[in-house]
Amino acid sequence: MSYGKSITVYLMDGDSSQRYQVTLDNWNIKAYKIPVGLVAASNSLDSIHTAGVYFLFGYVEGQKSVYVGEAEDVYWRLTQHIPEKDGYIWDNAVVFIASEIGVLDKARVKYLENRFYNIIKDANSYRLLNRNEPTKSTITKYSEDAMEVVIDNIKLIIPVLGYTPFENLISESEFSSENEEIFYIKNTKLQAKCRFNLDIYMFNSDNPQSGLMPFTLLKGSQISNVKSSLRKSLKQLRQECIDSNAIKDGILQKDLRCFDSASYVAGFVLGRSSNGSIELRTNDGQTFKDWLAKRQNNI
Template identity: 25%
Template structure:
């Protein structure tokens, strides 16, 4: 069951702007997240939380792709100094330090969090890791495991808010995004289960993709086809090329005959991102995707009707 309860998140921009040092905390959570650019490391390590035990993420790019390292330390500041001086880690630009208020995490806790984060990142596969072997989970009591899993669940709420998306699972098992049967939907939240189906065709090369718009996500279904390679040119047209390359690298897009095929359902952030990956070049997704039940209606047309219906409802009330 998806937890749909609201959460209160507080972001504090220490430098007064979003590209500087940031702290992030959830209401009623003992965790504390601190983000610092590498260029502000001297100031960052003077802060109290930099001396706490915790886990950390080093984020940057290597050979034009997102790259990351996940580690743990009993003193985060000491470890970051070591990484800043290491010649094999010149690529990282941002550090994310995760600790707990009053320095409540112990060595076993942070080793558990490190092992779980590395395993999660590798399973999702969005961002290659600089880490070598995957560490084993340390022996914790049943109660401590429950605490750390709850800690991780809250951390997964905070990280996307500070633009760390490497733990967002957008691929789904094939068929998992199918519309919920009516007898099940009656017991669930209607807004979260309503779905509309769209199709994208390119008859000239015999290519078809299908998608479900459900729960605010645009999910291309497993079995949908995509161009074999990225055909777009540079500049704005290449904005979705890294996403296309990532899906190829992770095995979500695999060659079958002359096209690539989605091996899993995949949730895109927008119809345009989905259409670009399918066509191999940037395209207006709202115009390209057509309602499966009526190909004369685009996603843009369908969404406009939904918005009109809301306006009319508000006017009548």
């Protein structure tokens, strides 16, 4: 028989864009969600200097990414994750630590790290940033069973914080290419081209957490310089593409399938805040907004 469970979410700084504390009733492990810019300010959080398992969430070339790790002092370990050294950028850490001494120790958190690595790898919905599979510690059957309960509870809590690294996603290849259209972004300085899949777009309207991307910016598209109005996430994506040579001399070197809205495509290409419903047009000049309305009316 299944029973209901109560999860308490506390906005520690009174702002949904900052730190969270999450607890599950009758469970002696708590979670913190900590933005990268607030790690230094989290030195005094309860139990943050004890053993735990943690996840670093971000984006790599527009794809959702995660690093899973463990530490005997979670706070100290978070301060060691430096983009220049790690080779990737992360936005938020989600850490799980015990409020009672002995519940999590080095052997147990290493067991959790290995299990989560393999669960995320099998799901294949996030890019896993660990370079190697973590060593799986040998623990007693009693401890193993206890850690499997921890895993089940963490699987409940992570989606509450906006992440789904454990869920198997439907592949884009399962959708037909019959309802695809090519859209262009053109001005006097550049031309870019993207492919749009209507079936994926409609699927996402009922499944907003699917992770499927209906827009693919195509190789050879010309990319403008960044303006101040471009949102932070797109600036980061542009920089990652430049660093990896996916953008070279202002030209996209490979197809980029990481956009869930027309405005994200337009903003990425034009380097500024943009209305993709108008900026994206078919070869005969029809706006994305008008094209989509006509197709949806015929469904």
